[in-house]
Each structure stands twice: as C-alpha cells, then as structure tokens.
Amino acid sequence: MSEALLRASGLHLAFGGVRAADGIDLDVMRGEFLAIIGPNGAGKTTFINMTTGYLKPHAGEIAYEGRRITGLSPRAIVRLGIARSFQLPQLFLEHTVEQNVALAVASREGIWSPLVPLLRPGYREEARDILDRFGLSAIADTRADALNEGARKLADIAMAVALKPRLLLMDEPTSGVAASEKMAIVETLVTVLRDAKVTAVFVEHDMDVVERFADRVAVWSQGRIAALGPPAEVLADPAVQREVIGIERHAATPEAPHA
C-alpha cells in the first residue's frame, strides 16, 4: 500500500448555498479498503458521484492511475476501471440475479441490451462464476424483485464486480441489511474484493464494520474531511466520537438494533 490509485485535489461543489464538497483532498492507496463515515448531508455520496462521473466538481481535480478523469462520463470512467454500487441497488427487477450479472458482464463489451446475455452462454457462465464467489448461487434464478435487501445489495455489488474494476466505490453497502447477516455479508464481500485485487472505498454507518474491515477511515463533515487514519485511532478521537459516531450510532439504531 504505497501508491495512490486515486487522487482527489481541491474538490469543490455547491448546490445553491450548500457546500457539498468544500475542499476535498484525498489519496486512495492501491489495495486499501477506505471507509467514509460522517453525518447525513456531509457530502459522502457527492464525493462518490464526482469520482464516478455523475457530478462534475466546480473546482478541483480527480486523477486515477495518474490520469485526469474529472468531467469524463460515467461510462468512460467505468471503462478505465472504476465501478460503483448505489445506496439504492440499480437492478433490473423483472430479471433474475444471474441475468442482471450477465448484463454487467456483457456491458464490458459495450453491449447494454438486457436480452443479449440471455442468448450468449459465455456471459451467463461468467455470471455464474461471480455469483458463486459471492455465495449467491442459490438465488441465481430468483427475480431481483423477490430478493431481500441484503441479497439485493450483494447482487448489485456483484454486478459492479462483473465490470472488472480496479477501484470499487460502494455507497452504504450494508444499509438495510439485517444486523444478524451484516458481518457475514461484509466478510464475503471483502474476501471477493481482496481476491480480485480490487481497491475499495465504501460509505458506512456501522462503526463495527468500519473497525473490522477498513484499513483507513475518512470522516466527512460539511463537505470536508475532518479526520483520516486507521480506524482504531480515528474512532477513538473524542471529537469524532462526539460529532460523528454519536450521530451515526443513533441513526443506525432502527436497522441495526445490536449497535
């Protein structure tokens, strides 16, 4: 872990009077798992949106593998090796899990029709292999609209992995996942990503997940990074505990009653 895979410098973006990014500087190191925490509205999703081409910063620059990517389209950024998963999974609900992942496999070749993967066995085989790695083989033939939240999140991430990214950004991969399933799901996810040598940035509200799986944690606050470092250090900081973790634990209570 010595080289920056992604480098964000001086990112600014305002929505009217709201400064969603107010001077973000961040290096994501090759091979690391970086967690982003922070209260609602701090600008965490905005950072992911800027990095993946869904939003263009008003100022500043993002470089990936030394190349400026600011302002490129989401598809162009995917082609360079950056994928994302969403806070609300973006699955084709009337298709099966396997068909969804096969669609992502086919999209690597510029094919975006949901019908094509049904016709080409190679795409389906690769999709099966990915689902196997995620422990999702049992639900390969289940329609996406019949999945519970945890399975839906994992299927969405499996689609992102099917794009063969070197960097994966995940927006709240565990939100809505039952507390009893959460650690096992993240364990699987981390194993798949480490095996595939994928660097990961993930927005997370569960501090137990951050503590256990992140190499570093960045604390977002009002469009800025208020703290950055190893979880054991950052989460022990009284200011972080007071201003972020208290809020996070409180916010996480309804879906994570164990917290």
Ligand SMILES: Nc1ncnc2c1ncn2[C@@H]1O[C@H](COP(=O)(O)OP(=O)(O)OP(=O)(O)O)[C@@H](O)[C@H]1O
């Ligand atoms: N498209 C948009 N138009 C207007 N305001 C926006 C837009 N996207 C984000 N914002 C505002 O920018 C600020 C940062 O939002 P963002 O979604 O990045 O925060 P967040 O830290 O991801 O929050 P959460 O934890 O609730 O997802 C918020 O005040 C939000 O209302």
